[in-house]
Amino acid sequence: MSAQDNIDLVRRFIDDVWNNQNADNASQYLADDYVEHNPMGDFEGIDSFRTFMETMLQGFPDNQIDLKEATGDGQMVAFHYQIQGTHKGNLGPLEPTNEHVQLEACYVGRVEDGKIVESWYQFDQLSLIVQLGVIDLPDFMQEMQRQMGSGGEGTERGGPAPGRPGA
Numbered sequence: 594m595s596a597q598d599n600i601d602l603v604r605r606f607i608d609d610v611w612n613n614q615n616a617d618n619a620s621q622y623l624a625d626d627y628v629e630h631n632p633m634g635d636f637e638g639i640d641s642f643r644t645f646m647e648t649m650l651q652g653f654p655d656n657q658i659d660l661k662e663a664t665g666d667g668q669m670v671a672f673h674y675q676i677q678g679t680h681k682g683n684l685g686p687l688e689p690t691n692e693h694v695q696l697e698a699c700y701v702g703r704v705e706d707g708k709i710v711e712s713w714y715q716f717d718q719l720s721l722i723v724q725l726g727v728i729d730l731p732d733f734m735q736e737m738q739r740q741m742g743s744g745g746e747g748t749e750r751g752g753p754a755p756g757r758p759g760a
Contacts, residue, residue, distance in 0.1 A: 653681070
């Protein structure tokens, strides 16, 4: 498969499985021995992926992923994406806050024989807990933003920056 074919595979996976909440379709895109690495831990196998997905959708039932820039080279695919959703269900011990969150994230995936065999996800965990109201953005970070001129008014691309005052 070409780099573009691999990018298209990951796009279809995100749209079909995550955005349409079709965990049962994961096996169409993921290898049987799929491994996922994310801030919540490492998960091995499609069943572990489904359990993780169901947990996330319990917390954020309107979860949506918007894939932005993408690149690929051989077996590797990388995306910048945004996640947004409303915290309407328990997320582990955290009870619903009904806060709408928007997070920036990065994905790297490895594709072999037309299936995703391994993925690495990173998302802005600090922004998540600030937006959920679990913690306030530390004063020194707010001061740094003021000194750099961001002041929570937005990013280069426009709109409020997640986790910043005024977001």
